[in-house]
Amino acid sequence: MIKKIKVTAAEKIIFYFLILLAIIFFSTFFIIKNKCLFVKNHNPQNIDFDKPNNIAILEAPCGNVIMELYPDVSPNSVKRFKKLIVSGSYKDIAFHRVIENKLVQAGDLEFGKKKSLDYGRIGTGKSGLGTINSEIDNRFSFKKGSVGLARTFKNDTEDSQFFIILQDEPLFEGEYTPVGKVLYGLEVLNKIKSQRHSEYILRPDFIVSFKMLR
Amino acid sequence: MITNYMNLLRLILLVFIWITPVYGNSIYNLIKIPNLEVYEIDTKNRLKYFYAKSSFRLGVQKNIICENSNRKDLDDKYNLIYKNLNKYTYNFLKKINLKYIVLCENLSISGINTAGIPDNVMKTLILDIKFSQKYFERVIHHEVFHLINDQHKELFDENEWTKFNDIKFKYAKCSTCTENLGLDKYEKTKGFFTEYSKSTVSEDMAEVYSHIIYLDDEKIKQIRNLDKILNKKISYIESKIKKIDNSFVF
Numbered sequence: 001m002i003k004k005i006k007v008t009a010a011e012k013i014i015f016y017f018l019i020l021l022a023i024i025f026f027s028t029f030f031i032i033k034n035k036c037l038f039v040k041n042h043n044p045q046n047i048d049f050d051k052p053n054n055i056a057i058l059e060a061p062c063g064n065v066i067m068e069l070y071p072d073v074s075p076n077s078v079k080r081f082k083k084l085i086v087s088g089s090y091k092d093i094a095f096h097r098v099i100e101n102k103l104v105q106a107g108d109l110e111f112g113k114k115k116s117l118d119y120g121r122i123g124t125g126k127s128g129l130g131t132i133n134s135e136i137d138n139r140f141s142f143k144k145g146s147v148g149l150a151r152t153f154k155n156d157t158e159d160s161q162f163f164i165i166l167q168d169e170p171l172f173e174g175e176y177t178p179v180g181k182v183l184y185g186l187e188v189l190n191k192i193k194s195q196r197h198s199e200y201i202l203r204p205d206f207i208v209s210f211k212m213l214r
Numbered sequence: 215m216i217t218n219y220m221n222l223l224r225l226i227l228l229v230f231i232w233i234t235p236v237y238g239n240s241i242y243n244l245i246k247i248p249n250l251e252v253y254e255i256d257t258k259n260r261l262k263y264f265y266a267k268s269s270f271r272l273g274v275q276k277n278i279i280c281e282n283s284n285r286k287d288l289d290d291k292y293n294l295i296y297k298n299l300n301k302y303t304y305n306f307l308k309k310i311n312l313k314y315i316v317l318c319e320n321l322s323i324s325g326i327n328t329a330g331i332p333d334n335v336m337k338t339l340i341l342d343i344k345f346s347q348k349y350f351e352r353v354i355h356h357e358v359f360h361l362i363n364d365q366h367k368e369l370f371d372e373n374e375w376t377k378f379n380d381i382k383f384k385y386a387k388c389s390t391c392t393e394n395l396g397l398d399k400y401e402k403t404k405g406f407f408t409e410y411s412k413s414t415v416s417e418d419m420a421e422v423y424s425h426i427i428y429l430d431d432e433k434i435k436q437i438r439n440l441d442k443i444l445n446k447k448i449s450y451i452e453s454k455i456k457k458i459d460n461s462f463v464f
Contacts, residue, residue, distance in 0.1 A: 169240055171252075173260075174313065
């Protein structure tokens with residue numbers, strides 16, 4: 001005859017505690033894995049802009065980065081930047097150079113494309129439109145969120161690559177061509193994949209889309 | 215045994231890779247000189263001044279060395295340097311590719327002390343703030359001329375310049391190939407402002423330029439009247455500088 005064992009209150013508490021622990025463990029696992037969970041995604045349709053024609057929306061893996069472009073500061077560079085945005089050239093292009101809390105760089109249309117990523121040459125690619133002159137004479141304060149065109153070691157070599165700074169960089173004034181500033185979504189940029197020991201990223205994140213508001 | 219050592223080496227390398235953070239120093243990224251901090255970047259002509267917070271070595275063979283200075287020395291010399299470099303407009307500095315000034319002391323190349331090292335490619339002028347007080351201000355302009363010359367090589371014809379001198383005169387093979395490095399201005403110039411002018415053509419040009427900038431107009435006028443060779447050299451430098459920037463004021 002099997003003797004029925006009565007479960008004590010202490011045993012019940014331990015049992016429920018273990019179940020709770022398991023739930024927390026698995027929940028935490030999924031929360032940690034989802035890097036975008038607590039990142040606010042800004043919808044540009046819900047925001048009123050002073051100059052809607054100069055608003056560009058870059059969609060990154062964790063949401064929208066909404067930026068205003070400054071044609072008054074760098075007319076030719078903004079013209080080129082807009083042209084590439086409107087043509088959809090930046091879609092599926094890698095954020096190939098990321099320095100945590102400092103800088104995010106993308107826009108290599110030749111070697112940074114998702115389907116044909118070339119780790120050996122990424123960062124050196126061209127758009128096919130030719131280079132443009134630096135526009136660095138106007139005063140511009142490179143505050144956190146400023147967007148600039150990347151270049152080679154020499155001036156007047158700007159093309160399609162751009163960077164967004166995640167901290168103030170006063171020394172960039174007069175060195176790099178400014179094209180705009182992020183208005184909303186800097187926290188999205190902080191979630192872009194970076195690596196501690198290298199500026200250049202193995203298996204990088206990609207631009208989902210990049211469009212003008214109008 | 216060797217395998218153990220190899221494994222240990224791998225482990226050390228792995229640890230090193232993991233603990234080496236990305237070198238994100240903005241100054242280093244711009245001019246490739248380590249151990250610098252901002253001294254002043256908000257200036258009228260947009261020159262940006264840095265100072266060495268600790269000594270640094272440069273060059274492929276690390277043969278350029280400069281040391282850090284104390285704050286008082288930096289403050290004293292900065293005012294002097296600022297006053298002199300403020301003479302140059304943003305537009306002129308842009309044309310000669312000068313943007314960054316590095317302040318440090320005991321600057322040397324391969325063990326030879328020097329007042330400054332210009333680098334037009336990196337848009338940088340390194341200045342030794344402990345260089346002789348007597349010549350310090352003039353030497354700043356001397357170094358600026360080297361930047362001008364490097365940036366506009368096509369304008370400064372060494373053969374044409376050499377013809378200004380007495381036919382028997384010969385420059386040394388290099389600026390440090392002679393013991394005659396004096397920077398005192400000659401009482402009787404005879405075609406050269408200083409002993410150092412006789413070292414090479416580019417040093418001669420730099421000495422002429424620095425004296426035009428440093429001496430007052432009246433003094434230059436006197437020298438022009440007394441020394442026909444220097445008169446030609448002064449005119450030559452002035453005309454070339456005007457070609458670079460017609461609005462330049464001597």
